[in-house]
Amino acid sequence: MKHVGFSTGAISLGDFEQAIRLLHDLPGDAIELSALRVNEIGPLIAALPHLDLCRYEHISIHLPSNFSADEEAAIAELLWGLPRSWLLILHPDVIHDFSIWRRFAGRVAIENMDRRKSRGRTAEELDRCFTQLPEARLCFDIGHARQFDPSMAEAYLILSQFSDRLAQVHVSEVDSQSRHAVITYAAELAFREVAHMIPMVTPLILESRVLPEQIPSEMRRAFNLFRPSIFAT
Amino acid sequence: MINEQWKNIHIARRNSAEMLDKLTKAVAHLTASDTSIVVSGSLARFELTSGSDIDWSMLLDGSSDPRHYQVFQEIATAVGGLAAKDVGREGTFGSLVSSHDLINYIGGEGDTNSNTTRRNLLLLESCSVGSDEAYHRVKKNLLQRYLAEDSGIWRKEVSNKLPHFLLNDLARYWRTMTVDYAYKERTRGGRGVPLRNLKLGMSRKLIYVAGLLACYQCHLAFNDEERNAFYAEKNVPGLVALMHKTLQQTPLEITACILRRFPIHESASLQLFEAYDLFLGLLLDEGIRAHLEKLHSDHSEGDPIFMRAKKIRRQFQQAISEIFLTESSELGRFTIRYGVF
Numbered sequence: 001m002k003h004v005g006f007s008t009g010a011i012s013l014g015d016f017e018q019a020i021r022l023l024h025d026l027p028g029d030a031i032e033l034s035a036l037r038v039n040e041i042g043p044l045i046a047a048l049p050h051l052d053l054c055r056y057e058h059i060s061i062h063l064p065s066n067f068s069a070d071e072e073a074a075i076a077e078l079l080w081g082l083p084r085s086w087l088l089i090l091h092p093d094v095i096h097d098f099s100i101w102r103r104f105a106g107r108v109a110i111e112n113m114d115r116r117k118s119r120g121r122t123a124e125e126l127d128r129c130f131t132q133l134p135e136a137r138l139c140f141d142i143g144h145a146r147q148f149d150p151s152m153a154e155a156y157l158i159l160s161q162f163s164d165r166l167a168q169v170h171v172s173e174v175d176s177q178s179r180h181a182v183i184t185y186a187a188e189l190a191f192r193e194v195a196h197m198i199p200m201v202t203p204l205i206l207e208s209r210v211l212p213e214q215i216p217s218e219m220r221r222a223f224n225l226f227r228p229s230i231f232a233t
Numbered sequence: 234m235i236n237e238q239w240k241n242i243h244i245a246r247r248n249s250a251e252m253l254d255k256l257t258k259a260v261a262h263l264t265a266s267d268t269s270i271v272v273s274g275s276l277a278r279f280e281l282t283s284g285s286d287i288d289w290s291m292l293l294d295g296s297s298d299p300r301h302y303q304v305f306q307e308i309a310t311a312v313g314g315l316a317a318k319d320v321g322r323e324g325t326f327g328s329l330v331s332s333h334d335l336i337n338y339i340g341g342e343g344d345t346n347s348n349t350t351r352r353n354l355l356l357l358e359s360c361s362v363g364s365d366e367a368y369h370r371v372k373k374n375l376l377q378r379y380l381a382e383d384s385g386i387w388r389k390e391v392s393n394k395l396p397h398f399l400l401n402d403l404a405r406y407w408r409t410m411t412v413d414y415a416y417k418e419r420t421r422g423g424r425g426v427p428l429r430n431l432k433l434g435m436s437r438k439l440i441y442v443a444g445l446l447a448c449y450q451c452h453l454a455f456n457d458e459e460r461n462a463f464y465a466e467k468n469v470p471g472l473v474a475l476m477h478k479t480l481q482q483t484p485l486e487i488t489a490c491i492l493r494r495f496p497i498h499e500s501a502s503l504q505l506f507e508a509y510d511l512f513l514g515l516l517l518d519e520g521i522r523a524h525l526e527k528l529h530s531d532h533s534e535g536d537p538i539f540m541r542a543k544k545i546r547r548q549f550q551q552a553i554s555e556i557f558l559t560e561s562s563e564l565g566r567f568t569i570r571y572g573v574f
Contacts, residue, residue, distance in 0.1 A: 115266055115366065149370055151377035153477060156470035176296065193470050 002029070002227055003058045003203035004219060009034030010172070010180060010207045011215070016044055020051060022212050028219065030058035032089065032168075032205040038064040038071055045078050058203040060087035060109070060139075060168055069096035076100045087167055089139045092120030098132040105135035109167045112158055114144040114178045121148045123157040130165070137167035140198070142191055143174035143207070152193045159197040169198055171222050172207040180207040182214065183221050191225050198226055239510035241517055242280075242485065249281040252315070256287070256362045259311040263304050264363030267295025270308060271361055271368055273326065273354040279483045280436065282516040284526070286318040288325075290351065294332035294367040305329050325350050332371040336378055339402065346409065353406040356480055357440040369477070376476050381469045386451065394452040394464055395571055396476075403444035404572060410437045423530035427539045431525065434546040435512045442553060443484035445572050446491040449564065450479050453491065485509070495564060498556045505552035511545045 005028035008019035016033050023031065031053065035041040041064055053059060061082070067075060072095075079088055088108045095101060101108050110129050113120040120126055121144075130136060138158075145155035159166070172180040173187045183191075204226055208218050237243065253276065264270055274288035275281050289312055291305045309327060325347045335352045338344045352375065361368035379399035385391050414433050418426050454475060455463055463471065479487060485506075492502040515521050515538075524538055533539045557568040 148366075149373055151370075151373035151473045152470040153373045153377070153473040156468075157474050160471070196466060 002200065004028055004222060004227070005030030005032070005056065005058070005203075005205060006215065006219075007032040007034050007062060007170075007205050007207045009036055009062065010209050011212070013209075014040060016040075017047065017051070020053075023215070024052075026215050026219075029056055030060075030203045030205060031056045032060045032062055034062045036062060036065050038067045038075070040064070041075055041078060045082075048082075058087075058168075059083075059085075060089055060203075060205065062089045063091070064094070065091050066094055072096050073100055076104070079104075087137070087139070089168070090136075091117075092126070092129040093117045095129075095132075101136070102133055106137050106167075108133065109137040109139040109165075111139040111141050111170065112144050114141075114147050114174055116178050122154055123161045126158060126162065130162070136165070138162045138165040139168045139170060140166055141170035141174075141207075142194070143170065143172045143180065143187070146187060146190045147174040147176075147178065150190060152190050155194045156197070159194055163197070166198070166202055168203045168205060169226070170207050171204050171226070172209075180209050182208045182210060182218060183225075188221070188225060195226050200227060239506055241510045241513040242506070244517060245275075245280045245282060245513050248283075249276055249279040252276055252281055252287070253360070253362065255315055256312065259315060260308050261363035263308050263311075264361075266364060266366045268293055268301065268304070269361045269365055269368035269371075270363055271330075271355065271359050273359050275436070277354075277358045277360045277483070278436065278440075278485070280485075280513060280516075282513065282522065283519055284317055284516065284522045287312055287316040288327075288354075289362075290326055290328050290330045292330050292332060292367055292371060294371050301329065332367070332374070335371060336374050339378060346413070349402075349406060349409060353403060353444075354440075357403070357406075357444050358484055372480070373473055373477050376473045376480075377469060380472050380476065381467075386472075387464065387467045389464075393567065393570075394455075394460060395567065396448050396451050396472075397571070399476075400445070400448040400571060403441060403448070407437075407441035407444075418530070425526055425528070426530035427528045427533040427536070427542070428522075428525040430530075430533075431512070431515075431539075431542045431546060435509065435549055438549070438553070439488070439509065440484045442557070443487040445557070445568060446487055446564075447476065447479045449567055450475065450491065452567075453494070453563065491564075492556070495556075495562050497562050498564070501552045501555040504548060505556070508545050508549035508552060512542075512549070515542055515545070 006023060008016040008031065011019035011022050033044055035044045063075065084107060088104060089111055090101065090108050091113065092110050093113060110120065110126065110133065112126060120129055140158060142155060145158060146152060148154055173183050175181050204222055206218055206222055210218050260270055269292045270289055271292045272287065272289050275285040276287055291308055293301060330351055334343065334348050335355065338348055339352065355372060355375065380396055383396050383398045385397045386394055410433065414429060417429065451472060452460070482490065492498055521538055528536060528539060557565055559565045560569065
């Protein structure tokens with residue numbers, strides 16, 4: 001399936017096991033295990049030995065979008081023993097101590113942020129973060145980039161400047177309230193402007209909040225946008 | 234970037250930086266991610282003199298909220314306390330402006346004189362105070378429209394990569410300013426006409442020059458190989474990013490940055506900046522400025538101060554003609570081919 005899949009948070013917010021079950025019989029060889037709230041990360045790590053993830057060629061974990069300085073080291077400790085190939089998606093605005101994440105090197109991918117945040121929205125702001133984490137990679141959220149700048153000029157700058165760090169792409173509509181939603185036609189038009197800058201091998205993780213019956217069509221939409229030649233065959 | 238010898242330019246830049254600092258302290262807290270305070274005119278050009286007004290507007294780019302009007306009134310009070318004069322009487326400034334009209338009404342019936350003016354000044358001479366998110370977002374969306382809908386620049390067989398849609402709108406705006414000059418003379422009488430005449434031939438003309446040069450950047454920013462690679466695909470976001478970066482500079486900075494790459498025009502470029510420095514020197518002198526503001530067009534021809542100003546304006550025009558109306562470089566060739574007819 002060329003590394004396309006869903007975030008468990010998009011399918012069933014706060015219930016990764018239910019999301020994995022719903023995705024079981026559907027196409028997709030990539031998955032993001034979402035632990036957006038700090039109290040979700042412990043149970044997720046504890047459950048990993050019992051989860052059936054063998055069909056997935058690309059696995060990432062979305063770390064909590066908010067945690068205190070006291071919780072930071074403990075979260076990092078929980079993650080250290082995970083398989084090295086799993087990508088850890090981290091929001092730049094939650095980092096309190098960069099040295100904690102520096103030792104993860106390329107296992108951590110910094111995600112560009114939406115309009116609500118004060119850090120990590122632009123190429124310039126991301127650059128400050130990568131200066132602190134020189135080996136970290138990029139999780140490019142195309143919906144966030146479009147919400148921040150619908151002209152897609154900022155998306156272009158991020159993809160040009162950090163092409164060598166690009167490790168994963170988050171795909172969804174991000175509305176004016178910063179909610180992830182089903183990709184609209186207007187978003188499709190904007191995404192097409194920079195789709196050619198995303199290599200075919202880069203894993204795509206859909207974050208669109210969909211009903212189970214919408215999963216195949218949303219996946220097809222992403223394929224049309226970012227893997228057009230594969231979809232054609 | 235701009236030669237230290239032009240002391241008036243430097244004084245005006247320092248004045249502007251100080252005023253923007255005061256404005257930021259006074260109104261930055263009234264902005265948000267979907268509202269920006271946009272400043273135009275001499276302050277945005279970094280050419281503030283003691284007699285300058287502060288042209289500003291509150292730009293909305295997000296959810297409509299009736300309370301925006303109260304915010305707007307707070308801003309008006311705060312800016313009024315800092316400005317030397319009230320904003321212009323045409324209603325173009327000191328107002329609430331929606332991004333929708335700026336972006337969607339380019340040409341056609343909906344493109345009023347005020348809309349044309351606000352849109353062109355947003356690109357050519359503007360800066361923001363406080364939160365700049367809405368300001369940059371709207372500016373980039375506006376550029377996106379001009380560049381994505383340009384019928385020539387993306388065509389393979391077109392070798393001169395110039396944004397015709399944008400360039401034509403800037404040229405139209407320059408002509409609009411010249412027509413409005415005549416309109417103001419008719420509606421306001423002859424008092425102050427000599428000063429407006431001087432501004433038209435200097436600062437208004439400068440923004441057209443800077444606009445043309447910014448358009449030429451679409452071609453000049455690349456060597457042949459880079460240009461072929463860049464334009465091989467319809468890379469609108471890349472071009473928006475380039476133009477946005479260029480237009481973040483003041484008109485004098487854009488002019489200096491691009492002209493310095495043409496040693497063939499060094500002498501004319503120096504003449505252009507020297508004339509502009511002398512022009513700002515006149516406006517910085519409170520006595521001269523007050524004299525020109527009161528001077529009636531009927532008495533201007535024999536007026537020694539106006540004669541001095543006219544000489545400066547002529548020097549500026551000669552420099553522009555030498556750079557832009559001769560075929561000795563791409564600047565002249567582009568202007569003759571695309572900026573005139």
